[in-house]
Amino acid sequence: MNPAKALRPVLRTLAAVLLALLVALLLGGAVALRLLAPRPGEWAAPLRIGTWQTAVSVPAVLRVATAAPFARWLDGRRLRTRWGPVQLQWQPADRSLHLQCAPCRLPASALGSTPLQLQRLQIAVFRDFESVQGLVRADTGVDDGPALQAWFTGRLQDDGLALQLRVPDTPIADAYAVLAPDLPELRQARIGGRLKVQASWQLPAGPLRMQPQLEGFTVQGLGTEAWARASTSCGAPSRLQSRDWLVRAVLAAEDQRFFEHPGYDIRELQAALQANQAEGGVRRGASTLGQQLAKRLVTGDERSATRKLRELLYAVEMEQTLGKARILQLYLDNAPWGAGLCGAEAAARGYFGRSARELAPAQAVWLAAMLHQPDAEARAWMRSGGIALERAGWVAGNLRGGTRERERRAVQGALRDMGPPPSAPGRLLSSSG
Numbered sequence: 001m002n003p004a005k006a007l008r009p010v011l012r013t014l015a016a017v018l019l020a021l022l023v024a025l026l027l028g029g030a031v032a033l034r035l036l037a038p039r040p041g042e043w044a045a046p047l048r049i050g051t052w053q054t055a056v057s058v059p060a061v062l063r064v065a066t067a068a069p070f071a072r073w074l075d076g077r078r079l080r081t082r083w084g085p086v087q088l089q090w091q092p093a094d095r096s097l098h099l100q101c102a103p104c105r106l107p108a109s110a111l112g113s114t115p116l117q118l119q120r121l122q123i124a125v126f127r128d129f130e131s132v133q134g135l136v137r138a139d140t141g142v143d144d145g146p147a148l149q150a151w152f153t154g155r156l157q158d159d160g161l162a163l164q165l166r167v168p169d170t171p172i173a174d175a176y177a178v179l180a181p182d183l184p185e186l187r188q189a190r191i192g193g194r195l196k197v198q199a200s201w202q203l204p205a206g207p208l209r210m211q212p213q214l215e216g217f218t219v220q221g222l223g224t225e226a227w228a229r230a231s232t233s234c235g236a237p238s239r240l241q242s243r244d245w246l247v248r249a250v251l252a253a254e255d256q257r258f259f260e261h262p263g264y265d266i267r268e269l270q271a272a273l274q275a276n277q278a279e280g281g282v283r284r285g286a287s288t289l290g291q292q293l294a295k296r297l298v299t300g301d302e303r304s305a306t307r308k309l310r311e312l313l314y315a316v317e318m319e320q321t322l323g324k325a326r327i328l329q330l331y332l333d334n335a336p337w338g339a340g341l342c343g344a345e346a347a348a349r350g351y352f353g354r355s356a357r358e359l360a361p362a363q364a365v366w367l368a369a370m371l372h373q374p375d376a377e378a379r380a381w382m383r384s385g386g387i388a389l390e391r392a393g394w395v396a397g398n399l400r401g402g403t404r405e406r407e408r409r410a411v412q413g414a415l416r417d418m419g420p421p422p423s424a425p426g427r428l429l430s431s432s433g
Contacts, residue, residue: 163203228322252398263312382421396411
């Protein structure tokens with residue numbers, strides 16, 4: 001018998017089986033895609049397979065992923081994601097889906113472009129009809145080590161997921177060990193106090209509203225007490241007093257609750273998080289003068305959440321070792337003012353040819369207004385001869401210390417008449433080119 005003829009029926013059968021499987025896969029994929037296709041107005045997300053891309057309904061994906069038949073298929077799967085490797089586990093006893101990402105990169109665009117690096121992030125999801133609840137836990141990768149966890153509940157709807165989150169009472173030291181384990185300060189700092197958080201989040205596009213509470217926050221061991229006798233590298237100290245115009249203007253521009261907060265401003269932090277989340281990046285700062293001073297003296301300008309956490313440690317300790325008056329003096333004597341100038345005295349003499357204590361109100365307000373981006377404002381001022389009136393007017397409107405409305409209007413009027421820096425030396429003018 002001809003072997004080729006004998007193989008033909010087998011090959012035809014195999015081809016028919018393969019074709020049937022292919023058709024079944026295609027039909028199954030088509031059915032799945034149809035089931036997962038978003039309806040008009042429904043919360044949708046992109047799905048990419050190679051170069052092919054479509055949109056799927058997020059509520060439908062969540063319903064399918066937490067349904068027992070499909071969740072059993074997910075059990076033991078390992079996915080590669082942009083956040084890190086994710087291990088899936090289904091527990092039929094309580095019908096819960098567990099995800100573990102280790103190590104994991106957690107985006108924190110509202111605090112900076114660099115994501116937080118977590119050793120391990122675990123999420124447990126329980127779904128009962130349209131209700132979702134579960135636990136998010138981040139830890140150091142050691143089972144009995146420090147952990148930061150949040151309980152969440154939510155209601156799954158076609159247009160999104162309304163979540164309520166709660167971080168229970170937790171030692172602040174544990175939060176630092178989890179969120180920033182590589183900070184050099186953790187080797188020497190003794191961190192006291194506890195935190196808890198209430199939050200709500202309307203996914204996908206709603207704001208994340210957080211209500212953090214910190215109690216008994218203390219820091220020791222960073223050595224900031226030595227700064228009580230430190231001298232500035234920016235030249236002569238300004239020796240400004242609280243009633244001087246530049247002091248009042250700087251507080252209006254950079255830290256309006258300076259004398260009220262303990263080194264961090266929870267209200268300003270909440271407002272900044274909401275504004276930055278809406279913008280998708282860092283558009284509004286929430287740093288106190290103490291945190292800005294720590295950036296100037298220790299941490300540098302990196303835009304990251306870990307830098308913010310470092311600054312917070314120094315700011316809290318400075319409140320305890322230096323006090324408000326010394327922090328304010330150090331800030332004024334070390335702040336950058338653009339065009340290579342730093343310190344209030346050097347800025348006042350470099351731009352206006354007079355001592356910082358002798359500045360006119362409008363001059364003081366404009367120097368304070370420059371602090372949010374000093375190099376850019378200095379270049380624009382020297383290039384155009386005019387100042388950013390909107391920013392300066394906002395600072396003038398926030399002046400405190402007995403300033404009456406009539407005085408504020410006088411300052412704003414003087415700002416409109418301000419021209420180029422009257423005494424800027426040639427090196428400053430050439431640096432603006």
